[in-house]
Amino acid sequence: MNSDALLFAHDKVRDIQEQLLIKVDEAVQSGGNLLVHAPTGLGKTAAALGPCVKYAIDHNKVVFFLTSRHTQHQIAIDTLAKIKDKHKTTFNSVSIIGKKGLCLQPGVQKLYSNEFNEYCKKVREDKLCEFYERLKKKESLSSETKEALKELKTMNPVATNKTMDVCGKFGVCPYEVSTLLAKESKVIIGDYFYMFNPDIRNRFLKKIDKELEDVIIIVDEGHNIPNRVKDLFTARLTNIMVKRAISEAKKFKYEQTIHILQGMENILNRLADIRENEAYVKKENFINAINMIQDYHEIINDLSFIGDAIREEQKQSYIGSIANFLESWVGSDDGFTRIINKQFGSKEQVITLSYRCLDPSLATSPVIKEAHSVILMSGTLTPTAMYKELLGFDEAKEETYKSPFPEENRLNIIIPKTTTKYTSRNETQYREMGSILSKIVNTVPGNSAIFFPSYKLRDDVYKYFNDECRKTVFVERPSLTKDEKNDLLERFKKYKDDGAVLLGIISGSFGEGIDLPGDYLKAVMIVGLPLLKPDLESNALIEYYDKKFGKGWDYGYLYPAFNKTLQSAGRCIRSEKDKGVIVFLDERYTWNNYYRCFPTSWSIKTTLLYERMIKEFFDNHEN
Numbered sequence: 001m002n003s004d005a006l007l008f009a010h011d012k013v014r015d016i017q018e019q020l021l022i023k024v025d026e027a028v029q030s031g032g033n034l035l036v037h038a039p040t041g042l043g044k045t046a047a048a049l050g051p052c053v054k055y056a057i058d059h060n061k062v063v064f065f066l067t068s069r070h071t072q073h074q075i076a077i078d079t080l081a082k083i084k085d086k087h088k089t090t091f092n093s094v095s096i097i098g099k100k101g102l103c104l105q106p107g108v109q110k111l112y113s114n115e116f117n118e119y120c121k122k123v124r125e126d127k128l129c130e131f132y133e134r135l136k137k138k139e140s141l142s143s144e145t146k147e148a149l150k151e152l153k154t155m156n157p158v159a160t161n162k163t164m165d166v167c168g169k170f171g172v173c174p175y176e177v178s179t180l181l182a183k184e185s186k187v188i189i190g191d192y193f194y195m196f197n198p199d200i201r202n203r204f205l206k207k208i209d210k211e212l213e214d215v216i217i218i219v220d221e222g223h224n225i226p227n228r229v230k231d232l233f234t235a236r237l238t239n240i241m242v243k244r245a246i247s248e249a250k251k252f253k254y255e256q257t258i259h260i261l262q263g264m265e266n267i268l269n270r271l272a273d274i275r276e277n278e279a280y281v282k283k284e285n286f287i288n289a290i291n292m293i294q295d296y297h298e299i300i301n302d303l304s305f306i307g308d309a310i311r312e313e314q315k316q317s318y319i320g321s322i323a324n325f326l327e328s329w330v331g332s333d334d335g336f337t338r339i340i341n342k343q344f345g346s347k348e349q350v351i352t353l354s355y356r357c358l359d360p361s362l363a364t365s366p367v368i369k370e371a372h373s374v375i376l377m378s379g380t381l382t383p384t385a386m387y388k389e390l391l392g393f394d395e396a397k398e399e400t401y402k403s404p405f406p407e408e409n410r411l412n413i414i415i416p417k418t419t420t421k422y423t424s425r426n427e428t429q430y431r432e433m434g435s436i437l438s439k440i441v442n443t444v445p446g447n448s449a450i451f452f453p454s455y456k457l458r459d460d461v462y463k464y465f466n467d468e469c470r471k472t473v474f475v476e477r478p479s480l481t482k483d484e485k486n487d488l489l490e491r492f493k494k495y496k497d498d499g500a501v502l503l504g505i506i507s508g509s510f511g512e513g514i515d516l517p518g519d520y521l522k523a524v525m526i527v528g529l530p531l532l533k534p535d536l537e538s539n540a541l542i543e544y545y546d547k548k549f550g551k552g553w554d555y556g557y558l559y560p561a562f563n564k565t566l567q568s569a570g571r572c573i574r575s576e577k578d579k580g581v582i583v584f585l586d587e588r589y590t591w592n593n594y595y596r597c598f599p600t601s602w603s604i605k606t607t608l609l610y611e612r613m614i615k616e617f618f619d620n621h622e623n
Helices: 015-030 044-059 070-087 113-125 143-153 160-170 174-183 198-207 222-232 239-251 255-271 283-291 296-311 318-329 361-370 384-391 427-443 455-468 482-493 536-549 552-569 610-620
Strands: 034-037 062-066 093-095 187-190 215-219 235-238 278-280 336-344 349-357 373-378 397-400 410-415 448-452 472-475 500-505 523-527 580-585 604-606
Touching: 015 034, 015 044, 015 373, 015 397, 034 384, 044 062, 044 070, 044 187, 044 215, 044 373, 070 093, 070 187, 093 160, 093 174, 113 296, 113 318, 143 160, 143 174, 160 174, 174 198, 198 361, 222 349, 222 361, 222 373, 222 384, 222 552, 235 239, 235 318, 239 255, 239 318, 239 349, 255 283, 255 296, 255 318, 255 349, 278 536, 283 296, 283 318, 296 318, 318 349, 336 536, 361 384, 384 397, 384 552, 410 610, 427 448, 427 455, 427 523, 427 580, 427 610, 448 455, 455 472, 455 500, 472 482, 482 500, 523 552, 536 552, 552 580, 580 610
Parallel strands: 034 373, 034 397, 062 187, 062 215, 093 187, 215 373, 410 580, 410 604, 448 500, 448 523, 472 500, 523 580
Antiparallel strands: 235 349, 278 336, 336 349
16 A cells, blocks of 8 residues: 555554554545544554545545544644645645634633633624624725734644734634634644534534535544533533522622522422432423423523623623523433432532433434544544444444554553452552552652542552652642643653652543653553442433443443543553553452453453562563
């Protein structure tokens, strides 16, 4: 195969990468779909973009490269630049994030997405946004917009930070300028919601004069899609929102609205008057209770109107957000569940009424059916058949590739001792975990990372671990800012010679999405399994997937949790030169029901002689 004919970005193509290139090309040539499990380091981005860009140029299509990580935006941008340079091809491409992230108005980053959308709509309609107003002069683009576009086109491919800088200089809206660039682009790099949120998708495609059938979609880190889409279609109402809405109504003197909101607060309190911490709620019960105050749909109209009026005075409106929830609540029951939940916070009880999406295919299936091709890829897209069913692919090829890195460079160990199973947790278990983990960290000649299912378990083990660990310890904290996260990583990396250990959370800031290449990380330990404590939502999910696929336990509970452990495990080996140890500490990993979830290509050893095995591994791999 001539990889140059498929606009491959690099000089050399690996054997496995060549196989992926061919499969992606076959998919787009036939207008088909492809699901790809390809471990880190295979070069998925280059293998997918080349053939898709080639087809888009030849057949007047547009490629959407979708990813949830801004770091992946840059990888795609760099790959496109290499394609253009190597093959001397001419095409435009642009990186675009959410509208809020591209807004120059001060203070908008503090708004929730739905609040920002309402605010943005209102200030545009009322001609109060100077950046939007400056875009055009009468019906033509303004001189400022033309100058911004001219400057950005010289930077092609265009990164988001460059768009912000240039548009800030000329005082024009970065989002609108990005859509003007997208209209002329063959590749658009963006978040998942550009295709899987129907309102955003339809508006965006209209702006760039494209139909969905003209689109080739590459979904990076595709294992994230089910949860991202479910969250996108989930709506929540809390007693905190209602209290703030009451304060808002008092501030702006909407006296009748105060009465309605106080009645709503009473309804939430009555629904939460339950023995357990959560309960299912029927759609009609909530609607009927609201109707006792005033007609349900009249309330939606009134609160929507008032919310718009308040946004003329301030950026956000809790009253408007409540109107959005009430509108969502009347939606279908199929593929959704409705739950009232109460939790005791540090200051007050928080009551949440939620309308939760269970079925991601409600959003993804229509896109998959209409788009020219969808390429879904990830390093943990296992099993591919599950994602094919969950997302609603009627027809799709499935490909699973082995790691391109030498197997002898990685030691995978299961230590069948201790467990994080809820019913078995006690101080004896925590002490044993701390002892095993400290012995491993002390043996590893360099940096290690340990990932736990929760902060609480991490803290329970830490007190014993810290007593025996001889290395410097870095501890992840909840809600780290981006700068704090980067600072912690940089300090951690400085210990690569003497060795330090990072204690993180499997679903936290460092469990997925960080790269510590080369000598910066020599070992990763996964403590236990991040299985959710069964609650009403997980029960509803299991029941729903049982009815739809006959695989409720696997699809709704086991595989999503297991894939989180594989994501964390993947922090260790990031290139063909990396050498490291991955340890799974929990006896359940040896049970067949869990062991079967490991990729079939993995070589895994079960041992209690872990210290000797790890020492021998590093002794044999000294540079």
